[in-house]
Structures are given as C-alpha cells and as structure tokens.
Amino acid sequence: MADINAYVQQLHYGMRNRDPLILGILVAIFVGFITLLLLIIRSRGKNKRQGVLLLGVCDAGKTLIYSQLVNNNYKQTYTSVTPNSGEYVVTQKNKKLRVIDLPGHERLRGQMLDEYKTLARALVFVIDSGTLQKDIKEVAEYLYTVLSDKALSSQAPPILVLCNKQDLTLAKGAKVVRSQLEKEINTLRITRAASLQSVGDTGTSNTSFLGRRDKDFNFSDLKPLRVEFAECSARGKDKISNCPNLEELHQWLSNVA
Numbered sequence: 001m002a003d004i005n006a007y008v009q010q011l012h013y014g015m016r017n018r019d020p021l022i023l024g025i026l027v028a029i030f031v032g033f034i035t036l037l038l039l040i041i042r043s044r045g046k047n048k049r050q051g052v053l054l055l056g057v058c059d060a061g062k063t064l065i066y067s068q069l070v071n072n073n074y075k076q077t078y079t080s081v082t083p084n085s086g087e088y089v090v091t092q093k094n095k096k097l098r099v100i101d102l103p104g105h106e107r108l109r110g111q112m113l114d115e116y117k118t119l120a121r122a123l124v125f126v127i128d129s130g131t132l133q134k135d136i137k138e139v140a141e142y143l144y145t146v147l148s149d150k151a152l153s154s155q156a157p158p159i160l161v162l163c164n165k166q167d168l169t170l171a172k173g174a175k176v177v178r179s180q181l182e183k184e185i186n187t188l189r190i191t192r193a194a195s196l197q198s199v200g201d202t203g204t205s206n207t208s209f210l211g212r213r214d215k216d217f218n219f220s221d222l223k224p225l226r227v228e229f230a231e232c233s234a235r236g237k238d239k240i241s242n243c244p245n246l247e248e249l250h251q252w253l254s255n256v257a
C-alpha cells in the first residue's frame, strides 16, 4: 500500500516537472492530426470525379454500350438528343463510376462536352469500326478536338479509343483503326496549324501542336495524356462468332476506377 502511495506521489512530481514537455508533445500530436485531416480531405477532393464520358460521332454505339454497362440489357436505340447518366459499380474494387453517354450529333456534341468535361475521370471514345473508312474525317476531327482541349489535357484523364461493332465482317481491328487515325490526325494537325497562321493567330490561343513536331503523329507522344485502344461489340452476345463483347471495356473501367 505504502509502495503504491509513494509511486503515485513520484508520478505526480514527475508530471509536474515534465509539464512543458507533455504540452509540447500534445501540440505536436494535434498539429500532426490536423495535417493528416487536411491531407485526407484533399485526396478525397481529387477522387471526387467519377464521370466516364462516352464520346463519339453519331451511330458509333454509345447508347447501346451505355445500356449494356448500366442496365445490363440490349435495347433498340435511337439517335440521342440528351445525355444519359447512370451508375456503374466496379465490384472488385467496390467503387462506383458514373457513366455518361453524350449525344454524338455534330450540333450538340461540342456544347455537351464543354458542359460535362469537368466531371471526367476517364474518357471512352467510341468508334464504329465498320464504317470508319467512310467517316474517318469526321471521327478524326472530333478526336482531335477532344485531345487538344485545354481543360481536358490539364485534367489528363485516361482515354480509351473503343473500336465497336467488331461483330461486323468488315470491321477494322484496333491496330488498323489506330494507324488510320494517326495518319488522318497527322494531316489534320498540319492543316489546322496552317489555317491558324493564315488567319493571323491573335496570340490569345497559344495553339498547342498535338504530338511531336519532328515526327509523324503518334498516340504515344501525347505526354500527359494516356491513350489506349480496345475492341468490343455491344451486340456480341447474339453472335456465334467469337468476337469480343465488352470484356476489355470492363477491364479498363476497373483499372481507372
């Protein structure tokens, strides 16, 4: 009993003696705690963007892909005039993404992209691989617009060029699509740069040249932007052919989630 009393007294004495030290430790812990809290809040803010934008020209298959991803069903689609937005859950990571299907109509897509780009965590640029030959100009111009968008390139969302409609017999594979797009964008960037010069670029729009000036255009040279390619068929299920369905897209989405 006496032992304990002595011990408690000793403890009291020691405490009083170490008061400044303990205060210092408490302040340090407090400051560390606040810093940690701020860091957590900041990283939360960065991860807030959940939007996966489905982009592409008319009839590429965006709405059908959206329907497969969000509602898990196949349905008849019609030219969209309004965006669709729905939840997609990446089960392996227990994370949610918001898939946003934007209309591809020439008159709407620019304004829609401006409206939704701040939400973009990732972009999926959908291509009709069956009619690319015919549509290459329009497709390349839209992709060029997306890739050279200042706000987007500062956010640097990962981009997937999705070569849809692989079930069609004349569909081009991802490799061919990539090289055709590179060729088309290569000429496009020259004509765009030239037209800006002839207009007498006012200097307000510091034209950023896509890729490297000393080389032909290559998707690998887009520095902060990472552009990948994949194949899919939004209609793959009812075909006997062993063309890919949406597996590559699911895999990519789980990587960016």
Ligand SMILES: Nc1nc2c(ncn2[C@@H]2O[C@H](COP(=O)(O)OP(=O)(O)OP(=O)(O)O)[C@@H](O)[C@H]2O)c(=O)[nH]1
Pocket (backbone or CB within 6 Å): 056, 057, 058, 059, 060, 061, 062, 063, 064, 065, 076, 077, 078, 079, 080, 081, 102, 103, 104, 105, 164, 165, 166, 167, 168, 232, 233, 234, 235, 236
């Ligand atoms: N064969 C085939 N047809 C497809 C595939 N994906 C979409 N389609 C068809 O292509 C047409 C256009 O598909 P949508 O999903 O409406 O195209 P969209 O990109 O939403 O077009 P907009 O809304 O006008 O921008 C529809 O008739 C679809 O059934 C595919 O993988 N294979």
Ligand SMILES: *[C@@H]1O[C@H](CO)[C@@H](O)[C@H](O)[C@H]1NC(C)=O
Pocket (backbone or CB within 6 Å): 206, 207, 208, 209
């Ligand atoms: C933008 O313009 C400045 C000076 O006008 C130049 O130094 C810079 O390299 C330009 N940036 C790009 C991306 O061309």
Ligand SMILES: *[C@@H]1O[C@H](CO)[C@@H](O)[C@H](O)[C@H]1NC(C)=O
Pocket (backbone or CB within 6 Å): 218, 219, 220, 221
């Ligand atoms: C594009 O760049 C990559 C990596 O630098 C290279 O492997 C590929 O061959 C290039 N493509 C063309 C068409 O030059």
Ligand SMILES: [Mg+2]
Pocket (backbone or CB within 6 Å): 062, 063, 064, 077, 078, 079, 080, 101, 102, 103, 104
């Ligand atoms: Mg649509």
